[in-house]
Amino acid sequence: MTAPTTPLRVAVLSFAHVHAGSYIALLRDRPDVELLTADPDAATAPPDELRGRGFADLHGAPYVETYAEALEWGPDAVIVCAExxxxxxxxxxxAAAGAHVLCEKPLATRVEDAEAMLAxxxxxxxxxxxxxxxxFSPEFATLRGLVESGALGTVLGATGTNNGKVPSGRAWFTDPELAGGGALADHVVHVADLLDALLGEEAVAVRAVTNRVLHGDDxxxxxxxxxxxxxxxxxxAEVTxxxxWSVxxxxxxWGGLTLQVTGTGGTVEIDPFGAHVDGFVGGGAVPAWLGFGENLDALMLEHFLGCVRTGATPGPDGRAGLRTLRVVAAAQESVAAGGAVVRPAS
Known part of the structure; x- marks a missing residue:
């Protein structure tokens, strides 16, 4: 008979990020997890945003008022969903409380903060x-396998898209101080992470342009x-x-992400969020999008919890988060310099 597994204590710290609800739903009913939540920064959120104890009650999650209380509980791991x-x-x-950390992306708004977190x-x-x-998408796993096997030959370049609706329901996403930027900070990191995993190389030059044409009147x-x-x-390899926020x-x-990779041996394109059934509901007035396939949050949490139990290095780890943040920081520097080419810090 298999020995019973001692439940891991996991704390979700803050409900600022939109994925907090997904993480809670995935964790609260697991027999191998004891869950606790806290969202003290809810006090600074707009009054029309459901945060704090009300959010926890809606999701059936145990709640304490402060991060200190959550950390005094002695969690094995925390999931950081703060601004x-x-x-x-x-x-x-x-970290000071001895808890392993899964942190929402981007890892921080400043490179020096991410470096401090890693240290x-x-x-x-x-x-x-x-x-x-x-x-953790099966589509990316297939693409990565093709690259690592040499089936695509030498990677020459890639084109990535990460487009979505302008964030709603969490006003801080469009606040440059709390978010660290707008669409650039929100979306580049996902594609940069995939390229980081595929190529295993540092970015050496970045050029970027941005505007506020979309939603400029909001x-x-x-x-x-x-x-x-x-x-x-x-x-x-050259990547664009x-x-x-164009949806x-x-x-x-909400939007989606695509990545097309071209090598000397061919071209492959993935669309991890593209599997769906669509149509119209409500008498034909409301478009419907019924996605199917793997729950990527669930796959990611399973990997993280497994690493917590075994001590294995997670992927993507904090160093991957730092490298992708350096790409964003270089892009922001390029924008400030009128589109100049910038070499990311290393």
Whole structure:
């Protein structure tokens, strides 16, 4: 008979990020997990956003009022879902409490904050993983296998898109101070992470342009809403990324991500969120998008919890999160310099 598994104590810290609800739903009924949540920064959120104890009650999750209370509970791991600019403080507190950390992306809004998070987790001997669920899609696994087997030959370049609706329901996403930027900060990191895993190389040159043509008349949106980023990798691969909030508010789905990779041996394109059944409901007035396939959040959490139990290094780890943040920082520097080519810090 298999010995019973001691449940892991997992704390979800903050409900700022839209994935917090998904993580809670996936964790609360697992027999191998004890769940606790906290969202003290709810006090600074707009009154029309459901946060704090009300959000926890809606999702059937145990709740405490402060991060300190959650960490005094002695969690084995925490999931940081705070506003991007607050990731550092929450992650450092978790590391000091001896908890392994899964942190929402981007890892931070400043490179030096991400470096501090990585250093703190290393010093405490705890894992730091960056929440990039697309890494766990079967489509990406197939693409990665083709690249690693040599079937695509030498990778020459790639074109990525990560387009979505302008974030709603969480106003901080369009606040440059709390989010660290707009569509560029929100979307480039996902594609950059996939390329980081595929190529195993540092980005050596970045050029970017952005604008606020989309949603420019919305006073709530104070960050860039459209962008195009060009990235050169050490081996010579050239990549372009469309990172816009260009999906209409009335669209049937939030958006999607695609990646086309071209090598000397061929071209492959993946669309991890494309599997769906569509149509119209409500008498034909409302478009419907019924996605199917793997739950990428579930696959990512399974990997993280497995690493917590075994001590294995997660992928993508904090170092991957730092490398992708450096690409974003270089893109933002390029935008500020009028589209100049910038070499990411290393």
């Amino acid at each position: 991007n600019a607050r990731h550092r403080d929450v992650a450092l507190a978790a 703190a987790c290393d010093a405490a001997g705890v894992l730091l993983m960056t929440a990039y669920p697309v890494r 006073p709530r949106v104070r960050a860039e809403t459209g962008g195009l980023v060009s990235i050169t990798y050490a081996g010579g 990324v469309d990172c816009s 209409p508010d009335g669209a049937a789905t």
